[in-house]
Amino acid sequence: MLSISYRRFALSDWERVRALLSHEGEASEHDADVLASQPAEAWLAMEGDQVVGWVLTRPLLSEDGVQRGGVEDIVVARTQRGRGVGRHLMELAESHYRQRGFGGMQLNVRADNEPARRLYESMGYAIVQHRLRMSKQFR
Numbered sequence: 609m610l611s612i613s614y615r616r617f618a619l620s621d622w623e624r625v626r627a628l629l630s631h632e633g634e635a636s637e638h639d640a641d642v643l644a645s646q647p648a649e650a651w652l653a654m655e656g657d658q659v660v661g662w663v664l665t666r667p668l669l670s671e672d673g674v675q676r677g678g679v680e681d682i683v684v685a686r687t688q689r690g691r692g693v694g695r696h697l698m699e700l701a702e703s704h705y706r707q708r709g710f711g712g713m714q715l716n717v718r719a720d721n722e723p724a725r726r727l728y729e730s731m732g733y734a735i736v737q738h739r740l741r742m743s744k745q746f747r
């Protein structure tokens with residue numbers, strides 16, 4: 609098995625990232641929008657020339673007025689999960705924003721996404737807000 613290496617994302621990597629997202633059943637529209645409209649920063653986990661992990665971030669000004677690194681997406685290929693790839697990608701993002709003087713990180717996660725919540729909690733993230741989604745059905 610090839611070992612995993614890590615590097616910064618470049619726009620020329622996007623098709624390979626899309627291949628990862630589609631292979632893992634993850635939507636790519638949100639990530640494409642973030643890349644197109646924001647000063648985004650992203651990192652890749654590579655196995656050979658294949659992208660097996662991706663974290664997408666952007667700088668944001670939180671509601672409390674603190675500048676944080678916003679994690680917009682993180683996906684690791686199923687075949688590589690549970691081996692520390694997600695944690696390493698998060699650490700790369702954190703160290704980038706820390707070095708640039710940001711106050712911390714911020715992200716949204718679904719309440720039922722146990723692996724992701726555990727990852728974030730194990731890295732010191734705490735819940736600051738529970739959101740409710742409301743909808744109405746037209747009859």
Ligand SMILES: CC(C)(COP(=O)(O)OP(=O)(O)OC[C@H]1O[C@@H](n2cnc3c(N)ncnc32)[C@H](O)[C@@H]1OP(=O)(O)O)[C@@H](O)C(=O)NCCC(=O)NCCS
Nearest residue numbers: 682683684689690691692693694695717723724726727730
């Ligand atoms: C969330 C995700 C990125 C984690 O990536 P990963 O490479 O498997 O995570 P790691 O191996 O670095 O795990 C780090 C920690 O996360 C937690 N964790 C990861 N997978 C877990 C699982 N299936 N169940 C419980 N905890 C889990 C553990 O605390 C783990 O630390 P440990 O190995 O010391 O116990 C991966 O599961 C994934 O791609 N999920 C689908 C996409 C997704 O939901 N992204 C998050 C959007 S908010």
